Amino acid sequence: MQEAAEYNMKMHPMWQGPLAVPGGDRQSPIDIIVQRSIIDSELKPLVTEYDPHTCQQIWNNGYSFLVEYDDTTDKSTLKGGPLQDKFRLCQFHFHWGETNAWGSEHTVDRRLFPAELHLVHWNSDKYSLFEEAVMEDNGLAVIGVFLKVGKRHEGLQKLVDALPAIRHKDSVVEFTRFDPGCLLPSNIEDYWTYHGSLTTPPLTESVTWIILKQHIEVSHDQLAVFRSLLFTSAEEEVQKSMVNNFRVQQPLRGRTVRSSFT
Numbered sequence: 001m002q003e004a005a006e007y008n009m010k011m012h013p014m015w016q017g018p019l020a021v022p023g024g025d026r027q028s029p030i031d032i033i034v035q036r037s038i039i040d041s042e043l044k045p046l047v048t049e050y051d052p053h054t055c056q057q058i059w060n061n062g063y064s065f066l067v068e069y070d071d072t073t074d075k076s077t078l079k080g081g082p083l084q085d086k087f088r089l090c091q092f093h094f095h096w097g098e099t100n101a102w103g104s105e106h107t108v109d110r111r112l113f114p115a116e117l118h119l120v121h122w123n124s125d126k127y128s129l130f131e132e133a134v135m136e137d138n139g140l141a142v143i144g145v146f147l148k149v150g151k152r153h154e155g156l157q158k159l160v161d162a163l164p165a166i167r168h169k170d171s172v173v174e175f176t177r178f179d180p181g182c183l184l185p186s187n188i189e190d191y192w193t194y195h196g197s198l199t200t201p202p203l204t205e206s207v208t209w210i211i212l213k214q215h216i217e218v219s220h221d222q223l224a225v226f227r228s229l230l231f232t233s234a235e236e237e238v239q240k241s242m243v244n245n246f247r248v249q250q251p252l253r254g255r256t257v258r259s260s261f262t
């Protein structure tokens, strides 16, 4: 794992990004030390209302693949949990390793998962565009879901089947009627939450992170298709497999991680 992170530093300029934003004291990802998390009984259940008809496209942005939603109305939203406002879903994406031994960005008591799903939302009560919200400290809310290798995830298969069409960086295909709720585990009551940042440039410290305790299961073969994607565009001679697209863990800098469960 450490060698993968060091390899990342060398090979992918993007990951050479600043280890922490200069003066940044709320960077992500982090290791969640369970016994140090503070149980907060005020934390409410998460309320997700996702409309599959707002799903628009899937594309390879050269770091991960994103499924993008129409966020011009409040049709797919997240509220409750640690949040005071209503947040609009704009996209979801994943981070994964070259092997099942690592790949997640967050860890729980140093435990690594083969991949991690991020559902990205922005505060539509306070801001009118994602681009605005991304610069504000209460601008974004990202739900993190750990993936484990096990039985095949039926809901994920529609997405896996679309990946060969976006193998190269900057390729995009239409992708509709996908309910991101199908990627959530049955229990979304139990989560950890803390204030952090985007894990890729511009690394802005605008994210309320909500990391679910319960993971989802996907099959080895489904994860293998993630690894068949490429960081590189069709024109580049040397093709690089899209793997290990995770950031190294960042210092907690005195932050408290709260938990919604005992």
Ligand SMILES: C[C@H](CNC(=O)c1ccc(S(N)(=O)=O)cc1)Cn1ccc2ccccc21
Residues within 6 Å of the ligand: 118, 120, 130, 131, 134, 142, 197, 198, 199, 200, 201, 202
């Ligand atoms: C941030 C945006 C590109 N990045 C993201 O949207 C993003 C979302 C989630 C994560 S993660 N892995 O933390 O969930 C990481 C990156 C581009 N962009 C839009 C406006 C804007 C303004 C300045 C610079 C870049 C800008």
Ligand SMILES: [Zn+2]
Residues within 6 Å of the ligand: 093, 094, 095, 118, 199
């Ligand atoms: Zn992410």
